[in-house]
Amino acid sequence: MSNWIDIAALDEIPQRGARMVKTALGCVAVFRTGADEVFALDNACPHKAGPLAEGIVHGKSVTCPLHNWIISLETGEAQGQDEGRVATYPARIENGRVLLDRAFLRARVAA
Amino acid sequence: MTQKLVVIGAGMASGRVLEHLFDAGADYDVTLFNAEARGNYNRIMLSPVLSGDKTYDDIVTHDADWYAEHGVTCRFGEHVTEIDRDAKTVTGQNGTVPYDKLLIATGSAPFIIPVQGKDLPGVITYRDLDDTNAMIDAAARGGKAVVIGGGLLGLEAAAGLVERGMDVTVLHLMGHLMERQLDESAGFLLRRDLHDKGVKVICQASTAAILGDTHVEGVMLEDNTGLEADLVVMAVGIRPETRLATDAGLSVARGVEVNAQMQTSDPDILAVGECVEFDGHLFGLVAPLYDQAKVVARTLLDEPAAFVVKELSTKLKVTGCDLFSAGDFADGEGREDIVFRDPMRGVYRRLVVEDDILVGAVMYGDTADSSWYFGLIRDKTDISEMRDTLIFGPAYQGGTPLDPLAAVAALPRDAEICGCNGICKGQIEDAIAGGATDLGTVRATTKASGSCGTCTGLVEQVLAVTLGDDFVVPAAASICGCTDMTHEDVRRMIKSQKLTSMPAVWQECGWKTSCGCHVCRPALNFYLLADWPLEYQDDPQSRFINERKHANIQKDGTFSVVPRMWGGITTPDELRAIADAADKYMVPTVKVTGGQRIDLLGVKSEDLPDIWADLNAAGMVSGHAYSKGLRTVKTCVGTDHCRFGTQDSTGLGIKLEKELWGSWTPHKLKLAVSGCPRNCAEATCKDIGVVCVDSGYQVSIGGAAGMDVKETELLVQVPTEQDAINVIKAVTQLYRENAKYLDRIYKWMGKVGLDWIKKRIVDDLDERAALVDRFELSQSIYRKDPWAEHSSQKADSYRPLANLSLEAAE
Incomplete structure (x- = not known):
């Protein structure tokens, strides 16, 4: 069985935006940057679990909609003075489709 | 023994193969088929032919003498109908020839978008000399041309047609031109330069139909915009021409599949050029085709050779539009951007670095150093030593990094500092010697940095160099870390330089990041839609x-x-609908708000489109309780029921709300109308309040009851309800046009002063009317219910992209 799961067409995620993917163990946010890169992170800010998928995406970061923590899409680390990290998962684009590594379905410990 | 080589297609790739073969003295008897009634010519030069800079004769690469000299049997103007691999023959319209080796070089076919009218006379593609001549003929008759497709080919066609005197509009499906080669910023500059050359560009334009009876007459877009056209050029893309290969049973994916020796699935049949697919790649630019041609020739000579895919670079052949792109310039993990912008010269340069290696470059305006950058990309040079000065090009490598102050100190007195006003360093030094000690006084005495403001930093550096320790560079409150400019500077630029898109602002104001951040993007989005309601399209991704x-x-x-x-x-029916919605969507909390309406709290994102549709069905629309825009107009019952009421305050409140709803403002905008000075609607702590009196309406502004508590100040008393509505529209528009994003009216008023506002709205009735007109223009776009639009058109975006709850982990 392939390790990559076909999630959706890239076009279904707006540029500089995100969509949410539901799993049995919580939600994952799939981000698309202005340069058409995709990143997958737990959809919960390390601060107060704000839904990162609803944040403003800029460069390779997202700003949490609740209290403006800025999270790196690459590392999941909170930027600047804030400290914390969310889990990240491998994601890629192939033929205009967004693929996530099956590993993201495994048990995730809430950060 | 002499072998027979048959070549199908006389394009640039096969021409190059034949040159290599004959140069190596190969013993081949060659038959060359070409569907076009002519031999090899330089297709890249069709654009100069179209623009009139070159003729067909200039671009012929192989003439009749050359073919004769090398014994090539030319079968030009003849279509090949069949390849028989068992018999090893190729059949053309005029007969069959045998082959020992066959080379398929059928190139590509233009992609035709399948819309009504695509076959009308006057609709042409842009691939070969016949197309080019057809465009030249059409241009000779003048009129309007529409080019569909804003890629390399489409833009070259558009520029050529403009040169030949046509009125040209380019339609491009994506958000910016040449999106595969350029990022948004470079795309913006390209669009601006093309515009200056007279090429109109419409992006996000989806063609719905091509109109006309016997000849093309126009193009209709999906949004029902109609464009007149005497000529339509389709340049939306190409696809490999693979029909012969497919019919012959060769392995074909998107293109004819070849190995590194350029052999197809049949080792006696080779393929080259745009019809080929190698390792998942297709090829459209000439450099890899020439590499392939070398390999084909060596394979035919039985010499070892292998084709490898190399980095490519793109240049556009349109005079006055200097652009270059190479490598991979997408943002990505571990990648860093180095961005340089020079707004005055229209220069943009972006380098993408990964692990100390340059992996991509986009340049616009000044491409003189492009080959140096391309070399760094191709050779994967370690750039860690020169990273600090890499962006400035090869001239700045080596030596110590420049101290910006030392550089300013070294400038001669006649060096121009302020381009807008033509102010030289010497004039600023004189002003300082004459007593100017800060930016404000320099600006007041010399006008330097008083126009576009981009030289502000430079003027400050001249002050610092001249005054030494006496001058402290003020920490200007810039919008955010993406820019050194203030909100006021940026708004001035948006208006004076007619910046109508976000990439335009980023470029012209020298943004330091590729696409802003959560602080500047919402502000820019507001400024752009407030100043350019028709030209700018609201960007949801830049909104909170x-x-x-x-x-x-x-x-x-x-x-x-x-x-x-x-x-x-409200009404009993509305209340019932709200109650039903609260039940249906299991709303945990129902609360009455301070703005006289009902809040349903705790609705799940995915339920939003449905609950809105239900509320819409009961006649209700969005209350914009979430917006930096008009919130509520609170009222008392006025003369309807109240024994003290002097005017119909409820009626005026409803009218105001119906006029103002949907408008975006720098911060939230709350209104109230009280029917008498007892002020039950608490109008004097709202952003705009109306207190009705016997003799008319007192409009006051600048109240607040939040973090700060402020009482409104009287703007004007007017006699009629219509006057009150107009004054309120005008003050709202003045606030929209001038205030800093996230300043409520009281903060804005604190900066400009109530008198400044009065002068425009109370004293100057023409200005008041103009403001009302501009407000109405904006409202023609924004006075609509977003709930209805989103629940009918964007409902999917509120739901999960995928639900994998039932998917097993392994």
């Missing part, structure tokens, strides 16, 4: 979630829904 999803996010990620109750008036 509440405004993007038209609901207020709560701490648990759910949303609140507040339907509008005009002037605070």
Whole structure:
């Protein structure tokens, strides 16, 4: 069985935006940057679990909609003075489709 | 023994193969088929032919003498109908020839978008000399041309047609031109330069139909915009021409599949050029085709050779539009951007670095150093030593990094500092010697940095160099870390330089990041839509979630829904619909708000489109309780019921709300209308308040009851309801046009002063009317219900992209 799961067409995620993917163990946010890169992170800010998928995406970061923590899409680390990290998962684009590594379905410990 | 080589297609790739073969003295008897009635010519040069800079004769690469000299049997103007691999023959319209080796070089076919009218006379593609001649003929008759496709080919066609005197509009499906080669910023500059050359560009333009009876007459877009056209050029893309290969049973994916020796699945049949697919790649630019041609020739000579895919670079052949792109310039993990912008010269340069290696470059305006950068990309040079000065090009490598102050100190007195006003360093030094000690006085005495403001930093550096320690560079409150400019500077630029898109602002104001951040993007989005309501399209991705999803996010990620109750008036039917919706969507909390309406709290994102549709069905619309825009108009019951009421305050409140709803403002905008000075609607702590009196309406502004508590100040008393409505529209528009994003009216008023506002709205009735007109123009776009639009058109975006709850982990 392939390790990559076909999630959706890239076009279904707006540029500089995100969509949410539901799993049995919580939600994952799939981000698309202005340069058409995709990143997958737990959809919960390390601060107060704000839904990162609803944040403003800029460069390779997202700003949490609740209290403006800025999270790196690459590392999941909170930027600047804030400290914390969310889990990240491998994601890629192939033929205009967004693929996530099956590993993201495994048990995730809430950060 | 002499072998027979048959070549199908006389394009640039096969021409090059034959040159290599004959140069190597190969013993081949060659038959060359070409569907076009001519031999090899340089297709890249069709654009100069179209623009009139070159003729066909200039671009012929192989003439009749050359073919004769090398014994090539030319079968030009003849279509090949069949390849028989068992018999090893190729059949053309005029007969069959045998082959020992066959080379397929059928190139590519233009992609034709399948719309009505695509076959009308006057609709042409842009691939070969016949197309080019057809365009030249059409241009000779003058009139209007529409080019569909804003890629390399489409833009070259457009520029050529403009040169030949046509009125040209380019339609491009994507958000910016040449999106595969350029990023948004470079795309913006390209669009601006093309515009200056007379090429109109419409992006995000989806062609719905080509109109006309016997000849093309126009193009209709999906949004029902109609464009007149005497000529339509389709340049949306190409696809490999693979029909012969497919019919012959060769392995074909998107293109004819070849190995590194350029052999197809049949080792006696080779393929080259745009019809080929190698390792998942297709090829459209000439450099790899020439590499392939070398390999083909060596394979035919039985010499070892292998084709490898190399980095490519792109240049556009349009005079006055210097652009270059190479490598991979997408943002990515571990990648860093180095961005340089020079707004005055229209220069943009972006380098993408990964692990100390340059992996991509986009340049616009000044491409003189492009080959140096391309070399760094191709050779994967370690750039860690020169990273600090890499962006400035090869001239700045080596030596110590420049101290900006030392550089300013070294400038001669006649060096121009302020380009807008032509102010030289010497004039600024004289002003300083004459007593100017800060930016404000320099600006007042010399005008330097007083126009576009981009030289502000430079003027400050001249002050610092001249005054030494006496001058402290003020920490200007810039919008955010993406720019050194203030809100006021940026607004001035947006208006004076007619910047109508976000990439335009980033470029012209020298943004230091590729696409802004959560602080500047919402501000820019507001400024652009407020100043250019028709030209600018609202960008939801630059809005805070509440405004993007038209609901207020709560701490648990759910949303609140507040339907509008005009002037605070509701009906039993509306209340029933609200109650039904609360039941149906299991709304945990129903609350009455301070703005006289009802808040449904705790609605899940995915339920939003449905609850809105239900509320819409009962006649209700969004209350914009989430927006930096008009919130509520609170009213008392006025003369309808109250024994003290002097005017119909409820009626005026409803009218105001119906006129103002949907408008975006720098911060939230709350209104109230009280029917008498007892002021039950608390109008004197609102952004705009009306207190009715016997003799008319007192309009006061600048109140607040939030972090700061402020009482309004009287703007004007007017005699009629219509006057009151116009004054309120005018002051709202003045606030929209001038205030800093996130300043409520009282903060804005604190900066400009009530007198400044009065001068424009009370004393100058023409200005008042003009403001009302501009407000109405904006409202013609924005006075609509976002709930109805989102629940009917964007409902999917509120739901999960995928639900894998039932998917097993392994």
